[in-house]
Amino acid sequence: MEGSHKTLGEFIIDNQMHFKYSSGELSRLINSIRLAAKIVNHEVNKAGLVDILGSSGDTNIQGEDQQKLDIYAHDVFMSALVNREIVCGIASEEEDEFITVQGKHNAHDNKYVVLIDPLDGSSNIDVNVSVGTIFSVFRRVTPLGMPVREEDFLQKGSEQVAAGYIVYGTSTMLVYTTGHGVNGFTLNPAIGAFYLSHPNMKFPKTGQIFSINEGNYAHFPQGVKDYIKYCQAEEDDRPYSFRYIGSMVSDFHRNMIKGGIYIYPTTTKAPKGKLRLLYECNPIAFLIEQAGGKASDGYRRIMDIEPTELHQRAPIFCGSLNMVEKAESFMQKYP
Ligand code: AHG
Ligand code: MN
Ligand code: MN
Ligand code: MN
Numbered sequence: 001m002e003g004s005h006k007t008l009g010e011f012i013i014d015n016q017m018h019f020k021y022s023s024g025e026l027s028r029l030i031n032s033i034r035l036a037a038k039i040v041n042h043e044v045n046k047a048g049l050v051d052i053l054g055s056s057g058d059t060n061i062q063g064e065d066q067q068k069l070d071i072y073a074h075d076v077f078m079s080a081l082v083n084r085e086i087v088c089g090i091a092s093e094e095e096d097e098f099i100t101v102q103g104k105h106n107a108h109d110n111k112y113v114v115l116i117d118p119l120d121g122s123s124n125i126d127v128n129v130s131v132g133t134i135f136s137v138f139r140r141v142t143p144l145g146m147p148v149r150e151e152d153f154l155q156k157g158s159e160q161v162a163a164g165y166i167v168y169g170t171s172t173m174l175v176y177t178t179g180h181g182v183n184g185f186t187l188n189p190a191i192g193a194f195y196l197s198h199p200n201m202k203f204p205k206t207g208q209i210f211s212i213n214e215g216n217y218a219h220f221p222q223g224v225k226d227y228i229k230y231c232q233a234e235e236d237d238r239p240y241s242f243r244y245i246g247s248m249v250s251d252f253h254r255n256m257i258k259g260g261i262y263i264y265p266t267t268t269k270a271p272k273g274k275l276r277l278l279y280e281c282n283p284i285a286f287l288i289e290q291a292g293g294k295a296s297d298g299y300r301r302i303m304d305i306e307p308t309e310l311h312q313r314a315p316i317f318c319g320s321l322n323m324v325e326k327a328e329s330f331m332q333k334y335p
Helices: 008-014 025-045 068-082 122-127 214-219 222-232 248-258 277-290 321-331
Strands: 055-059 065-067 087-092 112-120 131-139 162-168 172-177 182-188 193-198 209-211 261-264 294-296 316-319
Touching: 008 025, 008 182, 008 193, 025 068, 025 112, 025 131, 025 162, 025 172, 025 182, 055 068, 065 068, 065 122, 068 087, 068 112, 068 122, 068 131, 087 277, 112 122, 112 277, 122 131, 131 248, 131 277, 162 248, 162 277, 172 193, 172 277, 209 248, 214 222, 222 321, 248 261, 248 277, 248 316, 261 321, 277 294, 277 316, 294 321, 316 321
Parallel strands: 087 112, 209 261
Antiparallel strands: 055 065, 112 131, 131 162, 162 172, 172 182, 182 193, 261 316, 294 316
8 A cells, every 4th residue: 555664653653744733743743643552552452351341330420431541541641641741731631620731840831731531432342343532732822931721722623733543453553644645654562653544534525324322313403314314225326235333433433435424413412512612513514624524513614613621522423525415404403
C-alpha cells in the first residue's frame, strides 16, 4: 500500500511545518499519544489473560460503570501526557474535574489542553470486540503563566488544533488530523512501529451503511424514525445495510472507509443525547470535516456548538456528506 514504509515518527517530523505555532510541542504531544496507544494496545491484546476484564466497581460522573480497562487506559494516557510537560491541562471522560499540569518549575507555561475518551466502547471489552481511544487538542486561551481554567476546555470544536483516535481492532490503527487532512497509521506489533497505511483519508460522499442503536427506536424523535424507514425502503440504491458495533470509534472508522452514516440522536431517555460533546463528538467532527464528510446535531454543525460544561452531551449525525444532509432534511421537518 502507498506510503507504507513511512513511520508515524517520520511523518510527524516531515509535517511539523504545518503547525501554526511550530515549537515542536504539538509534535511531542502526538508522540506521547503514540506511546500511550502502544501501551494500551498491549494490555487490550492480552485482556483475556490478565485480570483486567470486567467492572472496577466504581461509576464515573456520567453514571456509567467504569470498567477496569477504562481506568487503566485513563491512567496510561494521563501519565504519558503529564510526564512530558507538554500540556497544561487534561480532561477525561473518566475524571469529574479537569487536571492542571504545572509544567517545568511550576511555570504553567505549557500551551495545549487535551480532552480524552481513554477507552471508547467499554461494553465491548469483555467480549473481544474492537474498542478505541478518542482525543481532542486545543491551544489554551488563558495567558501562559497561570493555571488552566475551565474556559481553556470549553472551546468550540472549530478551535481544535488536532484530533484523532486509536482503534484496537483486528489491527491497531492511529488516525489523526492537525487540520491538514486525515492520515491513518497501522501498528506492526512485531516491531512496535506505526506505519502510514491510509494516507489522506477521504469520507466517500455517499454510502450504503447506517449505524444507530435501533433497539431505542421507540424513544427516537420522529425525524430519526422517518430516516430509518427511508434507509430500509426498497428504492434506488436502498435498502442500506445496517451495521452497529457499539464502539463509536469502530463504527466511525468502518463508515469512513466504506461510506455511511452514524447516528446517536436524542432519545426520550437521554434527552440531550448520550455521546459527550468534548470527548467524542468534537474530535470525530473535526476528523470528518477534514475527510470531506459532515457532522451535525441534526440542525447545526457540531463544531459550532458553544460548550457550557465539561461532560456535556450532544446528539450526533455524522458521516458521508450526502447521507448526513438527507438525515438532516428529515429532522428539520420537526424543528
Ligand atoms: P464509552 O464506552 O466511552 O462510554 O462510549 C460508549 C458510547 C460509544 O462508544 C458507543 O457508540 C455508544 O456509547 C453505544 O451506546 P449504546 O449502547 O447506547 O448504543
Ligand atoms: Mn464510558
Ligand atoms: Mn466513548
Ligand atoms: Mn470511554
